[in-house]
Amino acid sequence: MTESAQDGEYDAWLDSIESDDGYYLECSNGHGWLPPRRVCPRCHDQDLSAVDLPESGEIASHTTITVPTPQFEDDAPYVTAIADFGPVSVTGLVRDVDPDDVTIGDVVGIDVGERVTTGDRAVVFRPR
Amino acid sequence: MSDPRIAGASVTQFGKHPERTGRDLFAEAGLEALSEAGIDPDDAEALYYGNFMGELAEHQGHQGPLMAEAIGLDVPATRVEAACASAGTAVREAVKTIRNGEAEVVVVGGAERMTNIGTAAATDALAIAADDLYEVRAGMTFPGAYALMARSYFDQYGGSHEDLAHVAVKNHEHALVNEHAQIQKEITVEDAMEAPTIASPLGLYDSCPITDGAAAAVLTTESYAEEHDLDAPVAITGTGQGGDNLALQDRPHLAQTPAADKAADEAYGDAGVGPDDVDFAEVHDCFTIAEVFAIESLGFYERGEGISAARNGETTRDGDRPINLSGGLKAKGHPVGATGVAQLATVAWLLDGSHPRADAVPDSTVGVAHNAGGTVASTTVHVMEVRE
Numbered sequence: 001m002t003e004s005a006q007d008g009e010y011d012a013w014l015d016s017i018e019s020d021d022g023y024y025l026e027c028s029n030g031h032g033w034l035p036p037r038r039v040c041p042r043c044h045d046q047d048l049s050a051v052d053l054p055e056s057g058e059i060a061s062h063t064t065i066t067v068p069t070p071q072f073e074d075d076a077p078y079v080t081a082i083a084d085f086g087p088v089s090v091t092g093l094v095r096d097v098d099p100d101d102v103t104i105g106d107v108v109g110i111d112v113g114e115r116v117t118t119g120d121r122a123v124v125f126r127p128r
Numbered sequence: 129m130s131d132p133r134i135a136g137a138s139v140t141q142f143g144k145h146p147e148r149t150g151r152d153l154f155a156e157a158g159l160e161a162l163s164e165a166g167i168d169p170d171d172a173e174a175l176y177y178g179n180f181m182g183e184l185a186e187h188q189g190h191q192g193p194l195m196a197e198a199i200g201l202d203v204p205a206t207r208v209e210a211a212c213a214s215a216g217t218a219v220r221e222a223v224k225t226i227r228n229g230e231a232e233v234v235v236v237g238g239a240e241r242m243t244n245i246g247t248a249a250a251t252d253a254l255a256i257a258a259d260d261l262y263e264v265r266a267g268m269t270f271p272g273a274y275a276l277m278a279r280s281y282f283d284q285y286g287g288s289h290e291d292l293a294h295v296a297v298k299n300h301e302h303a304l305v306n307e308h309a310q311i312q313k314e315i316t317v318e319d320a321m322e323a324p325t326i327a328s329p330l331g332l333y334d335s336c337p338i339t340d341g342a343a344a345a346v347l348t349t350e351s352y353a354e355e356h357d358l359d360a361p362v363a364i365t366g367t368g369q370g371g372d373n374l375a376l377q378d379r380p381h382l383a384q385t386p387a388a389d390k391a392a393d394e395a396y397g398d399a400g401v402g403p404d405d406v407d408f409a410e411v412h413d414c415f416t417i418a419e420v421f422a423i424e425s426l427g428f429y430e431r432g433e434g435i436s437a438a439r440n441g442e443t444t445r446d447g448d449r450p451i452n453l454s455g456g457l458k459a460k461g462h463p464v465g466a467t468g469v470a471q472l473a474t475v476a477w478l479l480d481g482s483h484p485r486a487d488a489v490p491d492s493t494v495g496v497a498h499n500a501g502g503t504v505a506s507t508t509v510h511v512m513e514v515r516e
Contacts, residue, residue, distance in 0.1 A: 010261045033378065034262060041373065061283070061382050063275035064328040065267060069252040072267050080267045082276060082377050089377040091266040099328075104283050115267075123266055 009035035014121055018112040022053035024088040032087025056128045057085035059106040064099040074117040083108050083125050092123035131515070132226040132234075132347040133360035136165025137473035142341035142461030143310040146244040150179070150186055151198040153342035154239040157466075158199030161235070165346035166358060172346070173231035175205040176222045178215030178238030179465035184253040185241050199344075201235065209465075211257035212414060214238055215343065216369075216468030216499025216508030222347050223367045223510075232352045236472075237344030240463035250338045254464070257502040259375035271335055271415065273376060273503045275327035278417040280382035282329070285432030289329045292416035293320035294438040296333045296458055299413060302445055303455020305484040308470075310337050310461030334416040339461035343469035345476070350515075362476040366399025366511030368392060374505045385504035388425030392498070392509045396427075399494075399511035403427030406511075407492035408449060408478060410471040412500035413456040419443075422498045423451060426509070445488035453478060453485035468499035468508060475512045 006012075013035050016022050024032045025048040027040035032051070039046050062081035065072070072078065079094035079102055094102055095113060106127060113124035138160035140153055154177070162169055175196045182188045192205035208218040215238035222236040242250050254270045263273070281287060297317055303309035320333035353360040370390030373379050379386075396402055403426060411422035424434040428449060437443045443451035454460045454474040457467060475495040477483035489495075493514045500507045 007261060041378075061276040061280040063272050063279065063330075064325070065269055065272045065275075066324070066328075067247075067251065067269065067271065067326045068267065069255055069264075069269060070248050071252070073248070075267060078267055080272050080276070082382065091263050091268060091375070091377045093267055104279070120265070 014112055017110055017123065022110060023050040024053050025049065026051045026087060030087060034088060034090065053110065054085050056107050056109050057083035057090065059102065059104055059108060060084040060089060061104060062094060062102045072115065072117055075115055081125060083110070090123060092125045095124045096126045130227065130349040130351065131363040131365045132223050133350055133353045134362045134364065134472070134476045135167060135346045135348045135353060135358050135360040136161045136163070137345040137476055138164060139308050139343040139470045139473055140341045141308050142339050142463060144243045145340040148241065148340060150182060150188065150191070150239045150241045151194055153241065153340060154195045154237060154344070155198040157239070157342035157344040158235060158237055161237070161344035161346050162199065167233055167346060167348070167356065169200060171233045172201050172203055172235050174203050174225055174234045175201060176218035176234065176236045177205060177207050178218040178468060179207055180209060180211055180214050180240060181242070181253040181464065185245050195239070199235065210506040211501035212412065212462070212464050213468060213499045213501030213506040213508055214465045216497065216510070217506065219468055219472055219510060220367050220369055220508050223364050226347055226349055233346065233348045235344060235346055237342065237469050238466040239342035240465040241340050242338045242463065243340050247338060262375050262377060269327060271327040271330055274415040274417055275330045276376060277382050277503065278329055281417060281420065281435070284383050285435065287435035290317065290321060291435045291439050292334055293317045295413065295416040295419050296320045298438045298444050299452050299456040299458040302453050302485060303459035306455050306460060309455045309459055310339050311459045330415055336414050336457040336462040339463040341461060341463035341466050343466040343473055345469055345472055361514055361516055362479045362512050363515040364510055365513045366395040366401065368394030368398060368509045370394070370507050372505045374502065376503055384431065385421040385425050385500070385507070387504050388422060388498060388500060388507040388509070391507040392426050395509040395511050399513065401494055401511060405494050406449065406496050407494050408453060408489045409451055409496040409498060410454060410474050411451055411456070411498040413452055413458050414462055416458065418500065419451060419456065421504065422500070426496060426498060445485060450488050453483070453488055468497070471497035471499055472510065479512060479514050
């Protein structure tokens with residue numbers, strides 16, 4: 001739920017996706033994460049740097065949700081997916097495709113869209 | 129170091145009790161467990177209490193002392209929260225307290241009131257066990273999260289929704305004699321396959337119900353049990369806990385549960401047993417696919433092979449290693465913060481012969497309880513053995 005205060009680096013990251021300038025954080029050993037992160041949870045490296053997020057990812061798994069929470073009541077049915085962008089994966093809503101046609105391996109781009117029910121911002125994926 | 133004995137345990141009837149407060153549910157279970165144990169309540173030295181969503185369902189935080197009071201105890205009381213593994217984690221704290229010699233009698237339990245807020249609000253409350261920024265805001269529900277894991281499993285290892293239907297059929301059948309169970313209704317594979325979809329590929333019968341209920345157990349030392357001539361033949365001989373990235377997107381594999389692998393390895397090592405020694409298990413089947421992950425992480429099946437266990441009849445009550453003889457979360461119900469202790473109680477009753485499904489595991493000596501939180505970002509595993 002969006003409050004009046006921003007969620008720091010998370011909202012900044014959404015801004016970057018929205019302006020086609022998306023990034024992720026990478027440690028010295030190549031492990032990728034999304035902000036906010038101060039340390040790599042896999043290797044404890046604190047030297048994290050921003051790296052350009054690849055323009056497209058692949059659907060790693062997906063589900064069509066028909067029983068939503070109240071915050072997604074008018075969105076349902078909708079597709080939530082995890083897309084693999086290489087060093088990082090991202091969770092988002094799949095848009096512009098029939099839910100029955102979404103399959104693992106589909107190539108998608110990442111953007112920021114609006115949730116139907118609340119109008120809040122959300123990560124969305126669209127076929128590329 | 130003394131392995132804690134289970135001196136007494138109790139669970140309420142699991143089901144829809146929207147009008148019953150959490151404190152009343154826990155009082156029923158806690159008082160009955162104390163009575164079953166046959167100990168002087170003044171000897172109890174601590175309470176560890178599992179609860180997940182009390183703030184959201186009852187507008188009630190700070191439940192430790194509230195629940196101690198509800199069962200008439202004036203003891204240090206600590207609420208433990210690890211989503212659906214809250215009670216299993218509370219058990220682990222109780223085990224450590226007794227092993228450390230800090231207490232001779234500890235009460236452990238948990239309760240959850242859920243149905244009073246309705247399905248939509250309960251779905252919302254459960255979702256907060258996921259990563260709010262990156263998962264919940266992308267529409268993830270708990271059925272949705274396990275659906276992502278299930279689809280990934282099918283993709284990587286094979287299997288189908290029909291295999292999962294056999295898990296549901298099995299657990300419903302197991303619960304038919306369990307008077308504490310929320311659902312005592314036999315279903316067919318066809319029923320499960322034709323049920324409405326909640327989050328594809330998972331349907332209504334892949335999902336445990338929303339449940340009100342409580343569970344409690346009294347743990348004590350071997351010497352206290354002997355001195356007081358208690359009937360407490362079952363000991364907790366191994367405890368393990370593992371963790372993982374909270375968000376699915378941050379894990380290397382969507383179709384594995386390494387937190388449970390770690391918990392199982394630790395618990396087996398602690399008890400000095402291996403998977404082959406285990407006669408039966410109560411595992412965290414919040415969704416049918418979760419039972420598959422559990423029996424693989426517990427080492428009963430290789431990765432990718434657990435999916436056919438129920439269909440092959442290997443985990444049914446007449447199978448080689450029955451899983452979820454209580455009916456599991458699927459049919460028994462899942463009052464989130466109570467589940468880990470309800471599993472502990474079930475395993476103890478199956479080992480001492482007092483459970484209505486104990487006839488499925490006669491002469492069994494080793495049982496396991498596997499309690500998972502979130503999308504298995506927290507897991508506890510406890511090994512229990514008969515120690516006459």
